[in-house]
Every structure is written in structure tokens, then in C-alpha cells.
Amino acid sequence: MGEADAPETVVVIDDDYAMRLSCCKILSKMGVRVEAFEDGTRGLAGIGRLKPGLIVVDLKMPGISGIEVTSRVHEIDPQITIVVITGYATIDTAVEAMKCGAYDFLPKPFSPDELRLIVNRGLERRRLSLESQRCEIERAMLKRRFVTFVSHQLRTPLVAIHQYLDVLKHLGDTGEVAAKREEWLDRCLKRTEELQSLIADWLTLARVEGGALMKERIKVDLRQLLPGILKTYEEMAAGEGVSLHAALSEEPLCVGGDWNCLTVLFDNLITNGIKYNRPGGTVTVSGCLSGGEVVVTVADTGIGVPDKYRPFLFDEFFRIKDDGAKKTTGTGLGLHIAKRIVSEMSGSLDFESQPGAGSTFRVRLPAWHEADSAKPGSSE
Amino acid sequence: MTPAAKRILIVDDDRDFVEAIASFLEASGFTVRKAHTGSDAVKLARMERPDLILMDIMMGERTEGFFTIREMRRQEDLKGVPIFVLSALGTQMPDFGNPPEWAGLAHDEFLSKPVDMVQLVEKIRQRIGQPT
Ligand SMILES: Nc1ncnc2c1ncn2[C@@H]1O[C@H](COP(=O)(O)OP(=O)(O)O)[C@@H](O)[C@H]1O
Ligand SMILES: [Mg+2]
Numbered sequence: 001m002g003e004a005d006a007p008e009t010v011v012v013i014d015d016d017y018a019m020r021l022s023c024c025k026i027l028s029k030m031g032v033r034v035e036a037f038e039d040g041t042r043g044l045a046g047i048g049r050l051k052p053g054l055i056v057v058d059l060k061m062p063g064i065s066g067i068e069v070t071s072r073v074h075e076i077d078p079q080i081t082i083v084v085i086t087g088y089a090t091i092d093t094a095v096e097a098m099k100c101g102a103y104d105f106l107p108k109p110f111s112p113d114e115l116r117l118i119v120n121r122g123l124e125r126r127r128l129s130l131e132s133q134r135c136e137i138e139r140a141m142l143k144r145r146f147v148t149f150v151s152h153q154l155r156t157p158l159v160a161i162h163q164y165l166d167v168l169k170h171l172g173d174t175g176e177v178a179a180k181r182e183e184w185l186d187r188c189l190k191r192t193e194e195l196q197s198l199i200a201d202w203l204t205l206a207r208v209e210g211g212a213l214m215k216e217r218i219k220v221d222l223r224q225l226l227p228g229i230l231k232t233y234e235e236m237a238a239g240e241g242v243s244l245h246a247a248l249s250e251e252p253l254c255v256g257g258d259w260n261c262l263t264v265l266f267d268n269l270i271t272n273g274i275k276y277n278r279p280g281g282t283v284t285v286s287g288c289l290s291g292g293e294v295v296v297t298v299a300d301t302g303i304g305v306p307d308k309y310r311p312f313l314f315d316e317f318f319r320i321k322d323d324g325a326k327k328t329t330g331t332g333l334g335l336h337i338a339k340r341i342v343s344e345m346s347g348s349l350d351f352e353s354q355p356g357a358g359s360t361f362r363v364r365l366p367a368w369h370e371a372d373s374a375k376p377g378s379s380e
Numbered sequence: 381m382t383p384a385a386k387r388i389l390i391v392d393d394d395r396d397f398v399e400a401i402a403s404f405l406e407a408s409g410f411t412v413r414k415a416h417t418g419s420d421a422v423k424l425a426r427m428e429r430p431d432l433i434l435m436d437i438m439m440g441e442r443t444e445g446f447f448t449i450r451e452m453r454r455q456e457d458l459k460g461v462p463i464f465v466l467s468a469l470g471t472q473m474p475d476f477g478n479p480p481e482w483a484g485l486a487h488d489e490f491l492s493k494p495v496d497m498v499q500l501v502e503k504i505r506q507r508i509g510q511p512t
């Protein structure tokens with residue numbers, strides 16, 4: 001745990017001397033720093049001073065009880081993970097302690113392995129929650145700086161284009177630069193494309209948010225829509241060494257929506273499947289009817305999404321930029337837009353992912369009812 | 381014997397920007413080294429001690445340049461190396477009008493993007509001179 005930085009501190013509070021001794025022995029072997037205290041008062045003072053990541057506290061002690069320690073610790077720092085030790089007779093109290101915020105309990109007698117396991121899990125949980133808290137803060141900052149961020153994103157490609165053209169203008173005839181001319185002009189074109197897609201994404205987003213795209217609801221058979229979209233991306237997929245597959249049911253997959261909107265939705269999911277994949281990988285689009293819903297999944301065999309980023313994936317502008325993450329271009333708006341479109345259609349969009357193995361995005365949309373066609377404005 | 385060309389380290393996460401500026405500087409007689417992240421920049425700077433550093437601020441959606449400059453200023457072996465900030469962040473940016481970060485930023489020169497390259501070369505020459 002926490003090998004990268006200072007070792008985690010664990011505090012043990014138990015009135016039983018032998019128990020303190022053996023806990024300390026087991027835990028220090030795990031490489032954590034341990035301090036033990038014989039009662040709640042001393043324990044709480046120690047916690048204030050040591051700022052531990054996790055505490056192990058006996059429920060039944062003379063003086064301040066383990067329950068009270070639990071609630072007071074969380075007043076000091078709600079992020080501290082608490083494990084309570086109970087006798088068999090006090091399971092009810094353990095449940096109460098969990099209600100007070102304890103993370104888990106350990107009935108006596110327990111083996112060294114059981115203690116190790118529970119402490120490891122507790123420290124891991126704390127690490128994850130600290131990390132997601134950090135991500136949360138970063139997201140909040142990003143939101144605050146929205147305008148700055150948007151203008152930066154627009155400016156970056158513009159500046160690059162400007163700079164290339166400027167050098168070409170100044171040094172266009174010198175040998176070195178003339179040789180690069182073609183390549184640079186290609187780059188300029190690429191960067192204008194980047195600008196175009198950024199603006200297109202924003203406009204789509206603004207239109208979806210305004211509800212404009214969904215006004216026109218017509219019957220759309222996804223069995224007709226999806227193969228066309230897959231075809232559009234065959235070239236892009238081939239470029240990445242990825243193959244595209246369709247597994248659509250025999251029966252029609254009709255939903256009530258807007259053709260363009262649905263295209264944007266699946267465009268985004270399919271291009272992600274291609275972009276965040278690896279050479280030799282696949283993207284499989286499946287569709288079927290299930291319980292009054294049309295369910296379409298887009299499954300890839302790509303890099304996957306690390307757990308800690310799960311909560312942010314559908315946020316606007318969110319992109320994973322880990323050291324290990326693939327260098328791809330994108331606006332970070334695709335999934336946000338996809339989610340908006342699906343919820344406008346009273347459907348849902350979620351995903352499962354295995355880092356390193358692939359992700360599956362699942363769209364559920366209410367199936368088209370013939371009764372819907374009686375509504376004005378709808379057509380075949 | 382002619383003295384060696386002055387060495388400039390350019391730090392920016394946009395490869396196109398780096399490529400364009402680097403070509404112009406090379407054509408003006410400088411030797412150019414490139415880095416695309418703050419940490420690479422610090423490593424490279426400590427290894428080669430350039431004569432001058434050109435630094436972008438917003439890298440990877442963050443104000444990584446600020447932290448990179450601070451880190452460089454902490455390094456004994458980089459004492460006295462001038463750092464020019466090249467950034468599109470100007471006063472028209474609501475959140476960056478007067479960010480607290482600017483205060484701790486011991487940069488030597490600020491040039492806004494897109495960079496006027498003739499002016500850039502002039503400023504570099506004024507600062508570190510150039511062998512003819
Ligand atoms: N199929 C996928 N596999 C792995 N990561 C994905 C996948 N789809 C999306 N992501 C992650 O979510 C981020 C946001 O996706 P999206 O909103 O489509 O924006 P963009 O593709 O423009 O970056 C991506 O940058 C990527 O890090
Ligand atoms: Mg995308």
C-alpha cells in the first residue's frame with residue numbers, strides 16, 4: 001500500500017494488551033506504520049496527531065466505546081477508514097458501528113490473514129476515494145474555467161496553422177523549408193479539420209440541449225441505419241487495423257427518433273470503439289429487441305476505461321490523458337452528446353469495461369409502437 | 381574558431397507549433413531542442429542546460445507550464461537560464477486576467493501566441509546574443 005509515498009499509518013485501539021501486540025506485529029510486517037493505544041481517549045488524541053489512513057478499534061472497551069470512537073473519528077476526518085473488532089456476542093453492535101460509518105468488522109478470534117486482508121482492502125478503498133475526490137476537484141476547476149478552456153481549444157489549432165503559414169511566408173523559398181512545404185500544408189488541413197469537428201460537436205450539443213434535434217420523431221429502423229454507419233467507418237477502422245462487425249437481429253429494430261440524431265449517437269460510439277482499440281482488434285455492433293426496448297451494444301476489444309474515470313466519462317470535455325492512454329485526437333464531447341441524445345429519447349446509455357481488454361457501450365431505446373405513428377409529424 | 385550556436389529549448393504540447401517555431405529558429409542560426417511535456421522539459425534542461433527556454437503554459441488541459449517553470453527555478457544547475465513564456469492566455473481570458481499563479485512566475489519575457497517570429501528572434505538575441 002502506498003509504496004510510492006510515505007507508508008500509510010494504521011492506529012490500533014484495544015484494551016487487550018496481547019491483542020495490541022499481535023495486531024502491531026502483523027500490520028508492521030505489511031509495511032504500514034502502526035501505533036497502538038489502550039483506550040478510546042488516548043486513541044482519539046493519537047489519531048488527531050498521527051492522521052492515520054485506517055484505524056482498527058475494539059468495540060468493547062472500558063471508557064469510550066468503539067462506537068463512540070467511530071463517530072468521533074469521522075468528525076476529525078471523514079476519509080479515515082474504520083475497522084471494528086467484535087466478539088461473537090456483539091455482532092449487533094458491529095452492525096450499529098457500520099451504520100455509524102465503520103467500513104467493516106472483524107469478529108474475534110481472527111487469523112493474521114483475515115486482519116491483513118481487511119486492512120489491505122480498507123486502505124485500497126481509501127486510496128480510491130481520495131483519488132476520485134482529487135478528480136472531482138479537478139473537474140470543478142475545469143468547469144470554472146470553461147470559457148478559458150473553450151477558447152484555448154479553439155486557439156490551439158489556429159495558432160499552429162498561423163505559425164506554419166507564417167514560416168512558409170518568411171522562408172518559403174529556402175531549401176529546408178521548401179522541402180517541408182507539402183507536409184506542413186497537410187498538417188494545416190488536418191488542424192482545420194480539428195477545428196471543424198470541434199465546432200460541429202459544439203453545435204450538435206447546443207442543438208440537442210435546445211431540444212431542436214428531437215422535434216422530428218419518425219420511425220427509424222436501426223437495421224437500416226447501422227450498416228450504413230459501419231460502412232462509413234470501414235476506412236478509418238482499416239487505418240487502425242481494426243475490423244468492424246455487425247450482429248443485428250432478423251426482426252426490425254424500430255425506434256421513434258430523428259435519423260440525424262441517431263446517426264450522431266452511433267457515430268460517436270463506433271468511432272470511440274475504433275479509436276480506443278488496438279491493431280488486430282474488433283468493434284462489434286449488436287442489436288436486438290428485448291422487453292419492449294431496442295438494445296444496441298457497441299463492443300470493442302480496446303484499452304478499456306480504468307475504474308477511477310468511470311464517473312466522469314460522460315462529462316463534457318472529459319478525456320483520459322494518462323501516461324498510458326492512447327494519443328488520439330478528440331473533443332471530449334462525443335459521449336456527452338450521446339448521453340444527451342439517448343435521454344432525450346427516454347432511453348439509457350451505460351457501459352462495462354475491463355481495462356486492457358475492452359469496453360461495451362449499451363444503448364436502450366423504447367421500441368416503436370405502431371400507435372405512435374398516429375401522431376402528427378411522424379412518417380415512415 | 382567560431383563559438384558554438386546558442387541552444388534553445390522549446391516546450392509545448394502542440395507538435396505543430398513546436399515544429400514551425402523550431403524551423404524558424406534553426407533558420408536563424410540557433411540549435412533547437414524540443415519537449416512536449418513539463419517533466420521531459422525539466423529532464424532535458426538539466427541534462428543539456430540550454431541558453432534559453434521557450435515555455436508554453438497550457439499543456440494537457442492544465443497550466444502545466446507554471447509548475448514546470450517553478451520546478452526549473454528550483455534547480456541549482458539551471459540558475460540564470462532565461463525563460464520566455466509563449467502563451468495564448470491574455471488579459472481577455474476571464475479566469476486568467478490575474479491568476480495567482482502569475483505572481484510566482486519568474487519568467488523573463490511574455491510573448492502572446494501566435495508568436496511574431498521576427499520579434500521573437502530579436503528578443504532572444506537581445507537576451508543571449510548570437511554568434512555570427
Ligand atoms: N470505447 C472506449 N474505450 C476506452 N476509452 C473510451 C472509449 N470511449 C470513450 N473513452 C474515453 O472517454 C473519453 C471521452 O470520450 P468522448 O466523449 O467520445 O470524447 P473523445 O473521443 O473526443 O475524446 C475518451 O477521450 C476516452 O478516454
Ligand atoms: Mg469520441
